[in-house]
Amino acid sequence: MKKKVIVACGGAVATSTIAANKVVELCKKNGIDVEICQVRINEIESNLPGTSLIVTTSKVKRDYGVPLITGMPFISGVGVEKTEAAILKVLKED
Amino acid sequence: MGFLNACAFVITYIIDMGASVMLPIIIAILSICIGVKPGKAIRAGLMIGVGFVGMGLIVDMMNANMGPAAQAMAERLGVSLSIVEVGWPGMSGITWGSVVATIAIPLAIVVNLIMFATKLTRTINIDIWNVWHIAFTGAIAYAVTGKLWIGLLGVVFHSAITYKLGDLWAPLLSDYFGMDGLTAPHGASAYMAPVACAVDALIDKIPGLNKINISVERLQERIGVLGEPVVIGAILGTIIGFLAGYDPQGALPLGIKMAGVMVLMPRMIKCIMDGLLPISERAKEIMHSRFSEGENFHIGLDPALLLGDSEVVTAGILFIPITLIIAILMPGNRILPFGDLATIGFFIAIAVAVHKGNLFRTLISGSCIMIMTIWITNQTVPWTTALAVSVGALEEGGTLAAMDQGGCPLTYIFTQIFTQENIPGLIVIAAIYAVCMAFAVRHSKARAAEIAAEEAEA
Numbered sequence: 001m002k003k004k005v006i007v008a009c010g011g012a013v014a015t016s017t018i019a020a021n022k023v024v025e026l027c028k029k030n031g032i033d034v035e036i037c038q039v040r041i042n043e044i045e046s047n048l049p050g051t052s053l054i055v056t057t058s059k060v061k062r063d064y065g066v067p068l069i070t071g072m073p074f075i076s077g078v079g080v081e082k083t084e085a086a087i088l089k090v091l092k093e094d
Numbered sequence: 095m096g097f098l099n100a101c102a103f104v105i106t107y108i109i110d111m112g113a114s115v116m117l118p119i120i121i122a123i124l125s126i127c128i129g130v131k132p133g134k135a136i137r138a139g140l141m142i143g144v145g146f147v148g149m150g151l152i153v154d155m156m157n158a159n160m161g162p163a164a165q166a167m168a169e170r171l172g173v174s175l176s177i178v179e180v181g182w183p184g185m186s187g188i189t190w191g192s193v194v195a196t197i198a199i200p201l202a203i204v205v206n207l208i209m210f211a212t213k214l215t216r217t218i219n220i221d222i223w224n225v226w227h228i229a230f231t232g233a234i235a236y237a238v239t240g241k242l243w244i245g246l247l248g249v250v251f252h253s254a255i256t257y258k259l260g261d262l263w264a265p266l267l268s269d270y271f272g273m274d275g276l277t278a279p280h281g282a283s284a285y286m287a288p289v290a291c292a293v294d295a296l297i298d299k300i301p302g303l304n305k306i307n308i309s310v311e312r313l314q315e316r317i318g319v320l321g322e323p324v325v326i327g328a329i330l331g332t333i334i335g336f337l338a339g340y341d342p343q344g345a346l347p348l349g350i351k352m353a354g355v356m357v358l359m360p361r362m363i364k365c366i367m368d369g370l371l372p373i374s375e376r377a378k379e380i381m382h383s384r385f386s387e388g389e390n391f392h393i394g395l396d397p398a399l400l401l402g403d404s405e406v407v408t409a410g411i412l413f414i415p416i417t418l419i420i421a422i423l424m425p426g427n428r429i430l431p432f433g434d435l436a437t438i439g440f441f442i443a444i445a446v447a448v449h450k451g452n453l454f455r456t457l458i459s460g461s462c463i464m465i466m467t468i469w470i471t472n473q474t475v476p477w478t479t480a481l482a483v484s485v486g487a488l489e490e491g492g493t494l495a496a497m498d499q500g501g502c503p504l505t506y507i508f509t510q511i512f513t514q515e516n517i518p519g520l521i522v523i524a525a526i527y528a529v530c531m532a533f534a535v536r537h538s539k540a541r542a543a544e545i546a547a548e549e550a551e552a
Binding site: 008009010011012013014015016017018021038040041042043045046056057058059060061062072075076077078 | 182271378397404
């Protein structure tokens with residue numbers, strides 16, 4: 001089944017494109033079928049239905065009731081492996 | 095000679111076809127040069143062309159529909175707001191269309207490496223997308239003066255200050271946003287935050303005011319979809335339609351079209367980012383290879399990272415109406431804020447950190463920031479228009495404005511030095527900005543000292 005992943009940042013242009021690209025590559029490598037929904041942070045709520053995971057490039061404290069992982073390492077290049085492992089764990093579980 | 099002439103002919107021929115052809119070629123060649131496979135490189139180039147075409151469509155639609163409505167509204171109400179601003183999505187796309195922007199990528203990296211090697215900065219910028227802010231100063235100066243060397247000097251000028259701003263804000267990113275080792279040197283939040291530092295110091299001196307601390311939590315959850323770009327666009331478009339004297343049959347379609355602009359513009363601009371991705375990733379690798387772990391440096395990243403903070407989100411929502419009110423009240427203002435409204439947080443994100451999340455102070459300094467922004471944006475309309483026309487994003491006779499970057503004091507000061515159209519304006523804005531910068535340096539040092547003291551305790 002296709003997993004829906006919301007990738008969000010401030011403007012839905014720059015950092016979320018980088019993060020979305022990384023998530024797609026990661027899932028392809030691990031045989032997970034994903035659908036990416038790239039939005040601005042303030043559009044997350046409206047796109048929630050059916051979402052398995054939210055990846056944001058900024059720190060979001062709000063609880064959406066869906067696992068949320070900070071994708072900042074994809075942007076800074078520091079700690080990428082840990083983030084990738086965390087994303088795979090969520091997507092492989094449910 | 096024959097060969098050189100032929101080369102010159104080919105280059106002019108390509109340039110004459112406009113940015114949507116020239117850019118894909120340049121980006122594809124540049125991508126291949128840095129080691130991207132030809133197939134991927136060509137796709138990257140084409141995506142940039144697509145982004146450029148898409149942006150042109152949206153800007154045209156916006157000007158064709160919103161333009162006359164804004165003018166009709168201005169005439170009926172006796173206000174002067176007749177130029178609908180396109181915001182950073184439109185402005186960034188147009189800037190990437192300038193030949194200066196492509197040169198700006200390597201140039202900004204070289205300036206960064208030189209400044210880092212000579213210890214003039216501790217910031218290592220790995221954010222290639224936001225080089226458009228740096229390129230903007232060069233592109234504007236080039237479009238206005240017609241001299242390429244002034245454009246390139248503008249890139250050097252703006253990039254040098256950008257890295258210094260990165261140094262200034264690093265302590266604030268660490269203690270307020272909790273992002274150790276990172277900084278956000280780019281865009282309106284970085285270059286306008288010095289204003290917040292001056293306001294913060296002033297409020298500290300005023301008895302009574304210096305005790306006020308407001309914090310509004312969960313405003314976003316309460317207002318729900320009202321804060322979403324699609325809804326903001328629809329409401330604003332419809333209201334302006336009615337104010338322009340349209341009947342519902344005219345006003346409602348305008349609302350839907352403006353909702354479309356808000357939603358579609360970033361989607362189009364995202365194509366440009368897609369095309370820049372190979373170059374951006376490679377540049378990141380180059381920068382990473384230049385410094386070793388443990389060395390004292392800050393990684394320069396996109397200010398978009400700050401827009402998730404709940405206080406920034408709250409202030410961002412409040413500043414939608416505040417910005418519109420400022421635009422209406424400011425005497426002689428012609429700018430109708432629109433394209434930047436949904437992401438107005440970009441202007442005040444670092445200001446929020448300057449005030450440590452105190453909303454009361456953010457409201458005051460943010461208002462100062464928006465006043466200064468709109469003031470400068472009014473003066474740069476001929477420049478942003480000239481740039482948009484020169485890259486083919488706007489037809490001759492149209493006007494184009496953007497608060498994000500059109501209202502940048504750095505661009506204004508630099509370009510004004512060469513055009514000397516408004517010397518009093520130059521002196522006043524340069525003086526205000528210099529004073530704010532002095533406060534910014536003081537503020538940054540104080541915050542760095544606080545962090546050092548805390549670490550010493552622990």
